[in-house]
Amino acid sequence: MNKPNSRRNFLVAAGGLAAGIALPATVAAQMPGAPAATQEAIRRMVGTARINKGKVTLDLPALVDNGNAVSLAVRVDSPMTESEYVKAIHLFTEKNPQPDVASFHLGPRAGRASIATRIRLADSQAVIAICEMSDGSFWSGSANTVVTLAACLEEI
Amino acid sequence: MRNSVLALCAAAIAIPAFAAEIPLAERRSGYDFMSRETRTMQDDDTANPGMLWVLDGEALWKRKAGVADRACQDCHGDAGTSMKGVAARYPAFDAAHGRPVNLEQRVNACRVDRQKAPPLAHESRDLLALTAYVGRQSRGLPVAVPIDERTKPFLDAGRGTFFRRQGQLNLSCAQCHDDNWGKRLAGSVIPQGHPTGYPLYRLEWQGVGSLQRRLRNCIVGMRAQPYDFGAGEFVDLELYLMWRARGMKVETPGVRP
Amino acid sequence: MARALINVPAAAKRGEIIEIKALAQHNMETGYRRTQLGGLIPRDIIRQFVCTYNGVEVFRAEFHPAIAANPFIAFWTVAIESGTLAFTWTGDNGYSVNESKSISVG
Numbered sequence: 001m002n003k004p005n006s007r008r009n010f011l012v013a014a015g016g017l018a019a020g021i022a023l024p025a026t027v028a029a030q031m032p033g034a035p036a037a038t039q040e041a042i043r044r045m046v047g048t049a050r051i052n053k054g055k056v057t058l059d060l061p062a063l064v065d066n067g068n069a070v071s072l073a074v075r076v077d078s079p080m081t082e083s084e085y086v087k088a089i090h091l092f093t094e095k096n097p098q099p100d101v102a103s104f105h106l107g108p109r110a111g112r113a114s115i116a117t118r119i120r121l122a123d124s125q126a127v128i129a130i131c132e133m134s135d136g137s138f139w140s141g142s143a144n145t146v147v148t149l150a151a152c153l154e155e156i
Numbered sequence: 157m158r159n160s161v162l163a164l165c166a167a168a169i170a171i172p173a174f175a176a177e178i179p180l181a182e183r184r185s186g187y188d189f190m191s192r193e194t195r196t197m198q199d200d201d202t203a204n205p206g207m208l209w210v211l212d213g214e215a216l217w218k219r220k221a222g223v224a225d226r227a228c229q230d231c232h233g234d235a236g237t238s239m240k241g242v243a244a245r246y247p248a249f250d251a252a253h254g255r256p257v258n259l260e261q262r263v264n265a266c267r268v269d270r271q272k273a274p275p276l277a278h279e280s281r282d283l284l285a286l287t288a289y290v291g292r293q294s295r296g297l298p299v300a301v302p303i304d305e306r307t308k309p310f311l312d313a314g315r316g317t318f319f320r321r322q323g324q325l326n327l328s329c330a331q332c333h334d335d336n337w338g339k340r341l342a343g344s345v346i347p348q349g350h351p352t353g354y355p356l357y358r359l360e361w362q363g364v365g366s367l368q369r370r371l372r373n374c375i376v377g378m379r380a381q382p383y384d385f386g387a388g389e390f391v392d393l394e395l396y397l398m399w400r401a402r403g404m405k406v407e408t409p410g411v412r413p
Numbered sequence: 414m415a416r417a418l419i420n421v422p423a424a425a426k427r428g429e430i431i432e433i434k435a436l437a438q439h440n441m442e443t444g445y446r447r448t449q450l451g452g453l454i455p456r457d458i459i460r461q462f463v464c465t466y467n468g469v470e471v472f473r474a475e476f477h478p479a480i481a482a483n484p485f486i487a488f489w490t491v492a493i494e495s496g497t498l499a500f501t502w503t504g505d506n507g508y509s510v511n512e513s514k515s516i517s518v519g
Contacts, residue, residue, distance in 0.1 A: 031444060061193045064191070065190060065191050065413035066360055071197065102473065102476050102479070105472065110472065111430035117487070200417060202436065
């Protein structure tokens with residue numbers, strides 16, 4: 001299912017594909033290595049804005065018991081005041097059938113820029129969180145995880 | 157994936173079968189082999205998806221059913237009192253059947269005999285919900301299936317099944333769960349196979365299932381023909397597994413990968 | 414039947430930041446799985462979750478099929494006044510669930 005080295009080959013291929021469809025340099029340059037579909041999904045969400053690295057901490061187990069329900073938490077460094085707060089947190093994956101996972105809309109009334117949920121991961125891959133701040137800036141964080149597959153699967 | 161499982165199974169066959177029971181002090185719940193995140197999912201009632209089934213079970217416990225128009229509660233009262241410790245004692249000997257019955261069969265016997273309602277199907281949401289709710293009342297209590305001259309023959313039969321090689325891979329339960337626990341089968345850790353959390357929420361199932369559903373997964377993995385739900389062989393195996401886990405704490409509703 | 418399980422502190426101090434946890438009962442069918450006969454199982458997911466506090470939206474989420482079955486979500490809000498936290502999940506095939514919890518803020 002998951003061939004050794006396929007990730008490297010896939011990323012090289014994806015890089016070529018991304019260049020081919022001429023994504024805005026702002027996304028492609030700042031998310032190097034992310035597959036074209038993921039970059040495309042991110043571009044749809046952030047437009048042509050610059051994505052800065054930092055402020056976003058994504059907690060994901062390094063090794064996942066089962067990809068059907070992976071605990072994930074995102075924290076963003078923000079005072080969460082009326083004048084300075086997190087507007088939204090968007091999650092993307094690299095190797096799921098579709099890159100979008102979820103979007104969370106917060107505001108100053110959240111008090112704390114922190115969310116937790118459980119997601120599905122089809123394979124070992126990176127998950128990317130992109131945060132939209134009240135000043136219009138975007139920040140990103142990511143985490144890698146290894147997804148193991150169950151040994152005794154059900155045959156109904 | 158499948159090839160690697162077969163390769164590992166083949167490796168397991170090559171290991172001599174020690175078939176030694178795990179010393180009581182070395183027994184560990186499957187919980188201990190899970191990641192921190194999965195353990196947290198089980199521990200936090202507001203994050204444990206099995207609690208959705210427990211809540212359903214609580215509603216069913218209070219709902220009148222059948223021609224008798226009686227709810228479980230009408231006979232048994234508050235489950236928090238009357239059902240405390242019950243799941244820890246099942247499978248239990250049932251005089252009417254002349255053999256041990258598991259919790260699912262006990263619930264259905266009540267439905268048919270007392271409520272005059274049709275039995276609930278194996279793995280149906282309602283049966284899982286009721287057994288999860290009843291099981292929840294024993295959480296934290298030690299497993300204690302009473303073994304006496306009536307249940308002993310069934311315990312021995314279950315033990316026989318546990319140690320018997322079967323299926324195209326010619327494996328016994330004991331070869332994995334007594335002799336090779338803690339090692340890995342494909343990406344998964346082989347647990348000791350103690351049924352302390354059933355019915356439980358399995359991430360693989362994305363839902364709650366019974367011990368027999370889990371045993372069917374194992375048996376299919378051994379390339380053997382699984383018993384039918386509710387078959388005597390299954391209940392005997394459940395009895396042996398519960399006796400093997402005697403003294404360990406009930407975790408219902410457990411969460412497993 | 415239990416459609417959702419929500420945890421909100423029953424009481425909080427004014428200005429306290431409280432955690433809210435919500436678990437909804439839903440298979441979150443991805444639309445990528447097939448039956449044994451090869452037919453595609455159509456997508457059936459919760460698409461949106463909204464939390465309002467005395468009628469004002471304080472948190473909203475949009476879900477895609479990568480959100481796990483029986484979606485779990487935890488987030489925070491400032492306890493500003495006593496009242497009601499209302500939760501709405503909406504999704505494919507007309508799915509809609511409303512739940513609410515009251516909170517006393519002193």
